[in-house]
Amino acid sequence: MNAPLDPNPLRHIREDVQSLHAYAIQNATGLIKLDAMENPFSLPPALQAALGERLGRVAINRYPGDRIEDLRQALARHIDLPAGQALMLGNGSDELISLLAMACDRPGAAIVAPVPGFVMYAMSAQLQGLAFHGVPLTAAFELDEVAMVAALRTHRPAITYLAYPNNPTANLWDAAVIRRLIAEAARFGGLVVMDEAYQPFSSRSWLDEMRADPVANANVLLMRTLSKFGLAGVRLGYLVGPSALVHEIDKLRPPYNVSVLNAECALFALEHADVFARQAVEIRSERDRLASAMAAMPGVHPFPSEANMLLVRVPDADRAFAGLKARGVLVKNVSKMHPLLGQCLRLTVGTPEENTQMLNALPPSL
Template identity: 80%
Template sequence: MNPIEVLTPLAVIRQDVQSMHAYAIQDSAGMVKLDAMENPFVLSPVLQTELGARLGAVAINRYPGARIDELKQALARSIALPAGHALMLGNGSDELISLLAMGCDLPGASIVAPLPGFVMYAMSAQLQGLAFHGVPLTADFELDEAAMLAAMREHRPAITYIAYPNNPTANLWDQAVIRRLIAEAANLGGLVVMDEAYQPFSSHTWLDEIRAQPEAHAHVLLMRTMSKFGLAGVRIGYMVGPQVLLQEIDKLRPPYNVSVLNAECALFALEHADVFAAQAAEIRRQRGLLMEALSAMQGVKVYPSEANMVLVRVSDAQRTFDALKSQGILVKNVSKMHSLLGNCLRLTVGTPEENAQLLQALKITL
């Protein structure tokens, strides 16, 4: 060994990991928090008390057991799980995305997804050593069908991600285009993952397509999260797919990846699904009012939304973001995420009071 060589524990950590940036979470203390697509409504005091009693009775001295299976069964009932399909749980959708990359990590494997899109698709590929090929959307944030097909034919991806609705653009893509992409993936022998994180706020679910044409979707997995349902702090994601596929991915799931407390919260929420459905309906109503008010503002371009967020383009995103923050309003500046998002901000739909504060702050700022 060279006597001047300095040994450091960092030497055993991959260089590409050391060059990465950690996922950034904005400090929201004291702010109107409209940056993370969270449900802004809290449980009533009565339900808070009921949930507290339920959690207090959980056997936290034991590893998760049968209660996890009961949650899977409750979710299966809530979505009317199609025949021949299975359901698996993840610690949020993020874990499911990582497990998919791990399961498909064959030599030369790759992932294709439209851009701009959810950052974890590319991050999971990088961490697992798969090639990631991002395909830019059109200028109005629609799928570029020709470019997607070309990328799929060139790279023959193990996984093609289609977010429905998309993050951060918030729109649903053309169903006919998606059907053709799904068919092409079948021809190429790859999987398609329909990511329905924002389904509670959307006018359509791809689960209906799967039910109507199960043979055409034998290679399609559908992923959802309970975060947007109203349980962002609980970290429950789930994935649905043909049993023959899902049983293979489920082998990679860490044992006890969902805690008994999280599972009990999710079961409680499903038992009170009417409460959360009412919250989602109010968020959809508030979204319409917010978009109408934003559209009336000079210098603001509002894009269609089927999620609990609204993408807007302003003349100077950084200046607007800073001005809103100085007024106690925290939104997401996505203008540097992708060239197509120049001067764009992503606004979470909040409560009526929060939305009013946002609009008032924008009037002062713009």
């Protein structure tokens, strides 16, 4: 006897997907938006006009063609792509993270990453059916080398993510520890993905290590995005690594995953990279100003940052968040994301005027 028909179309959606919470984006209408680590500076008016005129000539009636390859080569020149390495494009880092999970989706495969960290590492694992193992950082937000090595030896993950700098803690980890973790993963052929989303604001890049010692980094992939560079609205990321590895992952990239408009915007930005470099210098200066100002406030502890954000511990994160929002400033309350982040707020570094307004908007008694 046939089972009764179920007319509910939701029954075809995986149960684990239905139990997920969608990625939350805060409503910033009417607020100074300092919650998403965006570059706060817009293009100068003359460049806005030039970009608009240039985009108007793009053949949007055609699928993306050779211009995408022009962008790939321009990025390779921009970063001085090391010999023996290849570069592939993604629709933001999020797509690259999904493709990596898809490429490594074999029975029993796992992903390891320090926590707290970028939520998409765990989400991509869950959606692709890989096990995710988060390894807590130390109380000072450093890598727990003993725990990380234990996780690598126990789970032998296909992918280990190391954000450099990390989100939301904004710090760089000890390079010597990272070298040892890369060597440990290499023993069983595990990939290590260095996520450099915040590289424009950092004093170091793992690309220098890959260039100096390609043999020791033969299992390393490096991922970057142009979002923090100043093109968050463009959605463009790229992955760098040994040619043989990148070649295999690139097979999974959807056709035409980067639009002609996105590519042209990115090419335009690279041609004016000096403008964005000056913006990054100002953001780093403002980051230091904010850190000094907050360190002088009673009960407020800003953590060291190598990104365009500050992680700050306050006596009452909920109260401070609500007070800032009531005064027109939106930041990110991360205090409930992980036990290590108790009473912490994450503040994007804005323009000098926005940062001053944020400091003035802080409740008198935190």
